[in-house]
Amino acid sequence: MNRIVYVNGDYLPEADAKISVFDRGFLFADAVYEVTSVLDGRLVDFPGHLARLHRSLGALELTTPLDDAGLEEMHRELLKRNRLTEGAVYMQVTRGAADRDFAYPASSEPGLVAFTQAKALIESPTAAKGIRVISVQDIRWARRDIKTTQLLGPSMCKMIAKKAGADDAWFVEEGFVTEGTSNNAWIITADGAIVTRNLSAAILHGITRAAVMTYAEAAGMRVEERPFTIAEAQGAAEAFITSASAFVTPVVEIDGVPLGDGAPGPVTKRLRELYIAESRARAS
Template identity: 70%
Template sequence: MSRIVYVNGDYLPEEDAKISVFDRGFLFADGVYEVTSVLGGKLIDFEGHAKRLERSLSELDMPAPVTMDALLEIHRELVARNEVHEGLVYLQVTRGAADRDFAYPAEPKPSLVLFTQTKTLADAPVAKTGIKVISIEDQRWGRRDIKTVQLLYPSMGKMMAKAAGVDDAWMVEDGAVTEGTSNNAYIVTKAGTIVTRHLGNEILHGITRAAVLRFAREAQMAVEERSFTIEEAKDAAEAFITSASTFVMPVVELDGAQIGDGTPGPVATRLREIYLEESLKKAV
């Protein structure tokens, strides 16, 4: 059976889906996106993703193509039609099609596209071994808090990591780690404190990040939201990342240096368990 996708009001087989060559997402990367995980056929943290989408649209003065309630129903319909038990729903909104001009069109007609991906998330084998990362210079634009489709440099970072024989890259600016190519970055100090960069324009305000930090504080874990360096990370007891597609993923090596004992640590392991348990309770 062909995968069913959603394009501007229609549910279509993926091979029949089309978007205008004049779409500003294609011409200018003038668009935003969200990725929501699916577990047990239900959406994880949908409300958080919907709120962040609204913020991204507002920051770019881009109209929403549908209401958030309608968006939830589209997500559910796609999950049902594609029989997705575990995986992801990708959503993209652009300013729509208009003759090529750097200025925004006076009356934009936004484009809305969604598709699903079936993928093992909860029992991903790599969660038991952890991932390896390298550090790279952060060369992205200054408004990383807006979840835009401008993902060329993160893609380049992924390829730098692949060329180095590792899983991902942490980006560094002014001597401090900002985030991973598609995730938020954390360390756990030898005193047991979870450290992750404070919110600002320099990083994406992760939905999984917010949930994990809330769960950590509820579990009486110490949390500090501040910058940290590569040197501090190498000396940490543990490290991990969070994202909608990886949940809480241990990091066991940075720039060739083993972190902790080189295996997933107890804090990251427990936070992954808590996140899965608590998020499934509120899944929609």
């Protein structure tokens, strides 16, 4: 690859992009991030991602070296320099470099890095055939609503799923599904209710999740925010996940139990179509 990336004020070839070994994002995962989808060379729901970024920054007493206008300008410059028409922009804000100490430094210059990733979002193979998930114990920390870079737990559980022959894992805590390793989890009941976990510190407040709820309700669909169990999910008519890169992706098997006929269902397909159409129309 020969991408141009953004590192602390500079646009650099990726081979020349470097951060300090004392950056607290590297040493402590003392950092937050956002991933914004790109369709037709435009940003999808960028204001929503900025709002969540500020929520995460506030929770960790972090600041960013650029204001909102500067962050948007940086994203658009990366799109331009990398000629990206479909994929994503990853942005990470760290507390910056300081001598290693568990306590926050009295002062430090925040770090900011960003890069693009080209990816087929609309013509996705997983969306066409659906994914298989397994359930795993939720081993993560208690503040999953903060979008931090400490993602070792989700990475480990993603690999547990891969080794088990599945595509992903759904976390379970106190008997109920929280979310997927990098996505929000949904089911569709036999009577047509679209169900996803209610917002709390237990799950990430997904930008795609919020958009899908809005579009579903506007289309006259019934949405319920509540916990559900793996057993309820296995008995559901359909299931799916949402995220910035997955959009709406069907789940066709949970812990070895196929849902329906084991193929993506009609409601999930409709939700994906709605999300893509609305995202393309609203992207900026």
